[in-house]
Amino acid sequence: MKPRKLWLNGTALILSALFLFPVYWMVSSSLKENSKVLTKDPVFFFVPTFEHYTTASEADLFWTYALNSLVATIGAVVVALAVALLASYAVARMRFRGKRAMLLAVMAAQLAPWEVLVIAVYLNARDLSMLNSIGTLVIVYCVMALPFTIWTLRGFIAAVPKELEESAMMDGCNRRQAFFRIIFPLLAPGLMATSLFGFILAWNEYAMVSVLNKTPDTATLPRWLNGFQTAFGNDWGATMAAATLFTVPVLLVFLLLQRRVTGGLAAGAVKG
Amino acid sequence: MTVDIEQAPPPVPPLKGTTAGRERARRGSGRLPGAWVPYLLIAPAIAALLGVLGYALVRNLLLAFQEFGRRQFISRTTEYTGFDNFREVLQSERFWDSVVRTFVFTAVNVVLIMVIGTLIGLLLRQLGRAMRLVLSVSLVVAWAMPVIAATTVFHWLFDTQFGVANWAMRSLGFDGYEQHNWFSSGTSTLAIATILIVWASVPFVALNLYAGLSTVSTEIIEAARMDGAGSWRVFRSVIAPIMRPFFLITTFLEIIWVFKAFPQVYALNGGGPDRESETLPVMAYIEGMGQNQFGLAAAISVLTVLVLLIAMSFYFRLILTQEKENDA
Numbered sequence: 001m002k003p004r005k006l007w008l009n010g011t012a013l014i015l016s017a018l019f020l021f022p023v024y025w026m027v028s029s030s031l032k033e034n035s036k037v038l039t040k041d042p043v044f045f046f047v048p049t050f051e052h053y054t055t056a057s058e059a060d061l062f063w064t065y066a067l068n069s070l071v072a073t074i075g076a077v078v079v080a081l082a083v084a085l086l087a088s089y090a091v092a093r094m095r096f097r098g099k100r101a102m103l104l105a106v107m108a109a110q111l112a113p114w115e116v117l118v119i120a121v122y123l124n125a126r127d128l129s130m131l132n133s134i135g136t137l138v139i140v141y142c143v144m145a146l147p148f149t150i151w152t153l154r155g156f157i158a159a160v161p162k163e164l165e166e167s168a169m170m171d172g173c174n175r176r177q178a179f180f181r182i183i184f185p186l187l188a189p190g191l192m193a194t195s196l197f198g199f200i201l202a203w204n205e206y207a208m209v210s211v212l213n214k215t216p217d218t219a220t221l222p223r224w225l226n227g228f229q230t231a232f233g234n235d236w237g238a239t240m241a242a243a244t245l246f247t248v249p250v251l252l253v254f255l256l257l258q259r260r261v262t263g264g265l266a267a268g269a270v271k272g
Numbered sequence: 273m274t275v276d277i278e279q280a281p282p283p284v285p286p287l288k289g290t291t292a293g294r295e296r297a298r299r300g301s302g303r304l305p306g307a308w309v310p311y312l313l314i315a316p317a318i319a320a321l322l323g324v325l326g327y328a329l330v331r332n333l334l335l336a337f338q339e340f341g342r343r344q345f346i347s348r349t350t351e352y353t354g355f356d357n358f359r360e361v362l363q364s365e366r367f368w369d370s371v372v373r374t375f376v377f378t379a380v381n382v383v384l385i386m387v388i389g390t391l392i393g394l395l396l397r398q399l400g401r402a403m404r405l406v407l408s409v410s411l412v413v414a415w416a417m418p419v420i421a422a423t424t425v426f427h428w429l430f431d432t433q434f435g436v437a438n439w440a441m442r443s444l445g446f447d448g449y450e451q452h453n454w455f456s457s458g459t460s461t462l463a464i465a466t467i468l469i470v471w472a473s474v475p476f477v478a479l480n481l482y483a484g485l486s487t488v489s490t491e492i493i494e495a496a497r498m499d500g501a502g503s504w505r506v507f508r509s510v511i512a513p514i515m516r517p518f519f520l521i522t523t524f525l526e527i528i529w530v531f532k533a534f535p536q537v538y539a540l541n542g543g544g545p546d547r548e549s550e551t552l553p554v555m556a557y558i559e560g561m562g563q564n565q566f567g568l569a570a571a572i573s574v575l576t577v578l579v580l581l582i583a584m585s586f587y588f589r590l591i592l593t594q595e596k597e598n599d600a
Contacts, residue, residue, distance in 0.1 A: 090313035254416035
């Protein structure tokens with residue numbers, strides 16, 4: 001190997017190690033017995049044990065929180081896709097007054113300062129008696145994901161040649177049939193990219209849920225994880241097992257679909 | 273992708289931009305089958321956005337002009353007090369500390385993210401297939417890590433007693449890292465938040481830059497090299513101009529994202545110690561949910577949103593000019 005090549009590969013290896021280290025450390029801490037976790041000098045070789053996973057998954061309400069997370073996430077993704085599909089079809093294929101304004105509003109909403117608006121959202125939800133409800137989370141997460149979803153799906157719909165639809169309509173389909181038989185199947189990659197985006201957003205959301213859903217039976221995993229850390233204090237092994245349990249679903253989906261997400265993000269966020 | 277508008281499909285008659293056309297369309301919507309269809313299709317999306325986001329923005333603005341503390345919270349009364357909240361916020365030293373902190377924090381993070389992200393993006397281009405795969409998988413893993421999980425892990429890495437960070441510092445020969453508490457000051461807490469945010473944000477920049485670079489033809493770069501340009505020169509004179517829109521837009525996105533970063537700072541140390549690591553969103557949250565000073569918190573939020581709006585207006589100008597260039 002040429003020295004230049006060696007140098008590049010060496011840098012790449014060090015960088016890979018740096019980026020992977022926190023994840024590696026999380027997983028490895030979760031698999032060590034406590035006497036090997038709580039040491040001044042880290043232990044790198046050990047026989048894995050799954051006791052921390054038992055502790056974490058048997059902790060109070062873990063399964064309730066996990067189920068809540070799943071319901072809130074899938075609910076938000078499905079509703080966002082349905083609502084966005086209608087809107088993005090209109091925007092991509094039809095001509096109407098106010099379309100430009102609508103597109104600008106959607107673009108602006110993509111950067112909405114949700115983190116700064118938690119208090120207002122909380123007071124609104126309280127006035128409507130909608131605190132401590134998974135339904136409220138579904139609505140809020142759906143709206144958070146909506147702008148990106150509309151924007152990205154619009155691009156995917158616009159990319160389908162209009163002639164396909166027109167010829168289907170010539171053959172006797174109405175507009176709705178043409179959409180579901182011709183366009184919808186071609187949208188699969190777009191639907192995947194956007195639902196993954198929504199999935200990650202809702203699965204990870206912390207600020208809203210910690211304000212809106214204070215009762216233990218309606219909270220989601222990010223709150224469980226943060227509460228777990230507080231409750232289990234020094235039991236870092238169990239805490240890391242909890243963090244791993246929370247991370248693994250996202251990681252798997254993300255690794256499988258990363259290319260589409262990069263493309264989707266590039267199209268939806270970076271290119272505006 | 274362009275913001276421009278496609279031709280109308282046959283069933284929907286194009287509406288004229290003139291007043292007469294608008295009038296006709298409005299009056300004749302019953303006679304023109306389908307003219308209302310697009311509005312029907314966008315209605316749920318508009319309703320959802322206005323109902324949740326719009327309502328929250330309006331509520332936040334109204335709240336900023338109200339005295340709204342624990343008493344009003346319980347009795348559900350409204351007391352408008354004009355600019356009192358803004359006056360109080362703008363006169364408090366803590367707010368200005370927080371403003372300065374937020375700006376410095378954002379600047380440091382964004383510079384680090386852009387520089388490191390760009391270097392790694394360029395490095396990805398130079399690597400062979402295998403090494404490129406290794407590095408991009410590592411980046412994707414860091415990118416995919418949920419914020420709260422990452423925050424918890426960083427807490428563990430920087431634990432006072434058993435943290436790897438203290439061990440690493442000791443191994444590198446630094447003194448005073450036997451039981452170093454990394455969360456003992458606001459600056460140190462924010463430094464860890466910086467490492468966390470940079471670690472989590474660099475992959476977005478690096479992978480997207482690499483994806484963008486792969487559309488740049490290698491011939492241009494080869495030609496520049498033939499002409500004797502070094503790496504820096506190639507970057508400055510060839511890659512940077514081509515990727516200019518990417519750099520501008522990513523930088524603005526990162527500014528906005530870091531500026532409003534909440535869980536990373538809040539879950540790390542609750543804005544502490546002694547509220548020394550409060551950035552603006554964290555301060556608004558603590559003031560509101562922690563101290564029940566909803567009116568004051570809303571005033572802080574409004575000021576934060578104003579700053580964000582200024583940043584966003586730059587972003588929109590960029591996007592719009594870029595769209596025009598694309599169309600031309």
